[in-house]
Amino acid sequence: MANIGWDAGHTYTAQVLAPQNDGQQRSLDNIQEAFFSFIQHFHINGVYIYRDQLRNNTMMRRHLLEVDVGDLITFDQDLAHGLTNKPAELLPLFEKAVQRHAKRILHTGVATEAEVEEYQVALHSSANMIKIRHLNANSISKLIRISGIIIAASPLTSKATTVQILCKSCKGTKRLPIQAGFSGITMPRNCDLNVNAEARPGGCGMDPYVVDHDKSKCVDQQILKLQESPDDVPVGELPRHVLLSADRELTNRVVPGSRATIMGIYSVFQSKPGKGNSAIAIRTPYIRVVGINTETDATGRRRNFTNEEEEEFIAMSREPNLYQKFANSIAPSIFGNHDIKKAISCLLFGGSKNVLPDGMKLRGDINVLLLGDPGTAKSQLLKFVEKVSPISVYTSGKGSSAAGLTASVVREPSTREFYLEGGAMVLADGGVVCIDEFDKMRDEDRVAIHEAMEQQTISIAKAGITTILNSRTSVLAAANPVFGRYDDMRSAGENIDFQTTILSRFDMIFILKDEHNEGRDMTIARHVMNVHMDRPSETAASEFSIEKMKNYISYCKLKSAPRLTKEAAEKLSSHFVGIRSAVGHMQDMEGVRTSIPITIRQLEAIIRISESLAKMTLSPRATEEHVDEAIRLFKFSTMDAVNAGTSDGQTRQQGAEEVRHVEEAIRRRVAIGSQIPTAVLVRELETQGYNTRNIERAIFMLERQEVLQYTQMRKSVRRQRM
Numbered sequence: 001m002a003n004i005g006w007d008a009g010h011t012y013t014a015q016v017l018a019p020q021n022d023g024q025q026r027s028l029d030n031i032q033e034a035f036f037s038f039i040q041h042f043h044i045n046g047v048y049i050y051r052d053q054l055r056n057n058t059m060m061r062r063h064l065l066e067v068d069v070g071d072l073i074t075f076d077q078d079l080a081h082g083l084t085n086k087p088a089e090l091l092p093l094f095e096k097a098v099q100r101h102a103k104r105i106l107h108t109g110v111a112t113e114a115e116v117e118e119y120q121v122a123l124h125s126s127a128n129m130i131k132i133r134h135l136n137a138n139s140i141s142k143l144i145r146i147s148g149i150i151i152a153a154s155p156l157t158s159k160a161t162t163v164q165i166l167c168k169s170c171k172g173t174k175r176l177p178i179q180a181g182f183s184g185i186t187m188p189r190n191c192d193l194n195v196n197a198e199a200r201p202g203g204c205g206m207d208p209y210v211v212d213h214d215k216s217k218c219v220d221q222q223i224l225k226l227q228e229s230p231d232d233v234p235v236g237e238l239p240r241h242v243l244l245s246a247d248r249e250l251t252n253r254v255v256p257g258s259r260a261t262i263m264g265i266y267s268v269f270q271s272k273p274g275k276g277n278s279a280i281a282i283r284t285p286y287i288r289v290v291g292i293n294t295e296t297d298a299t300g301r302r303r304n305f306t307n308e309e310e311e312e313f314i315a316m317s318r319e320p321n322l323y324q325k326f327a328n329s330i331a332p333s334i335f336g337n338h339d340i341k342k343a344i345s346c347l348l349f350g351g352s353k354n355v356l357p358d359g360m361k362l363r364g365d366i367n368v369l370l371l372g373d374p375g376t377a378k379s380q381l382l383k384f385v386e387k388v389s390p391i392s393v394y395t396s397g398k399g400s401s402a403a404g405l406t407a408s409v410v411r412e413p414s415t416r417e418f419y420l421e422g423g424a425m426v427l428a429d430g431g432v433v434c435i436d437e438f439d440k441m442r443d444e445d446r447v448a449i450h451e452a453m454e455q456q457t458i459s460i461a462k463a464g465i466t467t468i469l470n471s472r473t474s475v476l477a478a479a480n481p482v483f484g485r486y487d488d489m490r491s492a493g494e495n496i497d498f499q500t501t502i503l504s505r506f507d508m509i510f511i512l513k514d515e516h517n518e519g520r521d522m523t524i525a526r527h528v529m530n531v532h533m534d535r536p537s538e539t540a541a542s543e544f545s546i547e548k549m550k551n552y553i554s555y556c557k558l559k560s561a562p563r564l565t566k567e568a569a570e571k572l573s574s575h576f577v578g579i580r581s582a583v584g585h586m587q588d589m590e591g592v593r594t595s596i597p598i599t600i601r602q603l604e605a606i607i608r609i610s611e612s613l614a615k616m617t618l619s620p621r622a623t624e625e626h627v628d629e630a631i632r633l634f635k636f637s638t639m640d641a642v643n644a645g646t647s648d649g650q651t652r653q654q655g656a657e658e659v660r661h662v663e664e665a666i667r668r669r670v671a672i673g674s675q676i677p678t679a680v681l682v683r684e685l686e687t688q689g690y691n692t693r694n695i696e697r698a699i700f701m702l703e704r705q706e707v708l709q710y711t712q713m714r715k716s717v718r719r720q721r722m
Contacts, residue, residue, distance in 0.1 A: 095118065098121060159180075
């Protein structure tokens with residue numbers, strides 16, 4: 001017995017609707033007539049929605065009708081109930097009714113229905129969502145509605161809907177229909193055509209049929225993989241995914257990274273025999289797609305807002321001090337860090353993307369780096385941004401590879417074809433990627449996101465696949481300094497262990513220091529106690545809820561794309577020249593180039609910050625006021641990082657000089673191969689007039705250079721080499 005496709009088809013009969021009494025049970029013809037009547041007569045306030053939609057689609061040669069299940073419920077509740085419970089049986093009848101109506105529109109009076117193109121019905125609904133992990137055997141063959149992220153999309157393949165088979169002996173032909181999805185057919189074992197039966201007394205023999213591919217009818221089919229949204233994944237569990245089968249007009253609707261709501265028929269198929277799935281009764285579930293609705297447009301933004309929401313957001317944009325209120329709502333349980341919260345507000349809204357006449361694209365997304373001591377709430381800020389951003393992905397540097405951040409090439413087990421699976425930067429397209437422990441990443445993995453941060457694309461050339469993926473995303477990264485804590489006695493370049501190439505791609509770089517100040521420590525301690533005692537202080541009161549902030553960000557991204565005014569641009573350009581000259585003068589005085597460069601990228605960064613401040617209030621223009629605040633934020637962040645340690649440059653240079661003298665004294669005092677108690681060495685150097693902190697720093701540096709080695713639980717040091 002030859003089996004075609006992924007599952008064996010079976011001939012069976014079934015009732016279309018639940019049995020009622022004989023007088024009330026609907027026949028197939030009546031059901032088709034009811035669907036035809038729905039298309040013909042359903043209207044809202046005199047507008048015949050589906051009749052007009054079908055006419056437009058037919059004239060545009062688009063063989064699709066999009067139907068809201070809610071309208072069908074309004075028109076005929078029993079019909080809608082039958083479609084929900086037995087969609088695989090009623091949908092073909094619905095499509096036949098659409099085809100019949102299209103035939104009437106085209107006025108093909110003498111044409112048969114076979115001569116009119118087959119139409120597809122796409123369903124959408126406002127019914128309750130079902131989570132992927134809640135799908136079970138009770139949902140099989142039912143119409144369901146789920147949402148998630150598309151993580152993989154296969155190339156288009158051809159799926160046979162009608163197969164023509166040819167008898168090798170009698171040359172007779174017959175056509176066999178195939179159900180949609182992953183279902184297949186079973187070839188007949190015996191020929192029943194009886195063509196020239198007298199010429200073959202013994203019949204045509206066993207298994208006489210072969211498939212005539214040229215005369216079979218095929219449609220486009222695409223295999224998608226849908227993963228549940230991060231919000232639906234319980235802590236400690238892996239996200240689950242389900243296979244989708246989309247055909248005809250529903251193919252090529254989504255790309256990896258798209259957030260989508262799927263209407264489909266929960267079905268099963270027999271997977272290929274292998275380890276653990278060879279049992280005949282075991283079936284693998286998949287969803288046959290009958291409707292796709294992308295929640296966001298190509299830039300990851302919500303598209304539909306109600307009139308009430310729009311009125312609320314416009315009123316919100318006109319509130320005085322909205323900028324301050326929004327910043328206060330960013331992680332309200334974290335004390336202080338007001339300017340960092342303002343910078344994160346700018347990152348969430350982003351600037352305006354610009355496409356130049358020559359096709360070059362300038363990014364509008366803002367990247368921020370938080371570099372600081374442990375315990376300064378960097379990770380908590382990242383976690384809050386993950387919650388408040390409409391689209392976000394949180395990842396840790398140590399657990400992220402280059403392929404996991406960008407994209408990986410995967411081989412499909414069934415077809416053995418390669419296809420792309422998007423990584424974190426692709427899945428967060430139109431949103432924010434939060435990368436914690438940025439300094440713990442390997443250099444080769446960190447280099448992989450250079451292109452994504454500036455050009456906002458990811459180029460792939462692997463396994464014969466050469467393509468470019470979009471990664472229009474902001475990056476919020478958190479890192480620790482080289483020595484674990486920020487060392488004021490060292491320059492910014494010595495504290496920041498990043499290459500200039502990656503630092504120049506960050507629009508704002510904040511240095512968070514855990515400074516010891518009794519008054520500030522008391523305030524923070526009181527604030528933390530109030531949070532833990534469930535008595536939030538005034539500083540922890542949020543102005544807006546997370547959901548309201550998320551929707552407002554989506555609305556502003558959709559409706560506003562501000563540009564600089566002429567006066568603001570002139571002010572910004574003159575200020576940038578001043579910044580460059582000040583940095584150049586500082587480098588001449590220090591005699592060393594700063595590790596944080598001030599380039600044209602930083603000028604564009606200030607422009608983006610200005611535009612995001614204007615976007616926050618739905619203003620069409622970024623004015624001088626916005627530029628002033630953008631320059632202040634830039635000075636507080638990146639310029640402070642550039643100047644870190646240079647304001648008291650003479651003191652720092654003196655300290656570094658003394659550390660070098662202490663290192664020379666230690667080399668003279670401790671011979672190679674000899675050992676001395678640490679306390680004795682420190683006491684001797686103190687008697688020579690050296691500062692205790694500089695002595696500890698010198699021992700630390702010599703240990704890093706492997707000149708000294710601690711022994712006996714750090715009670716002694718041994719000199720190992722020159």
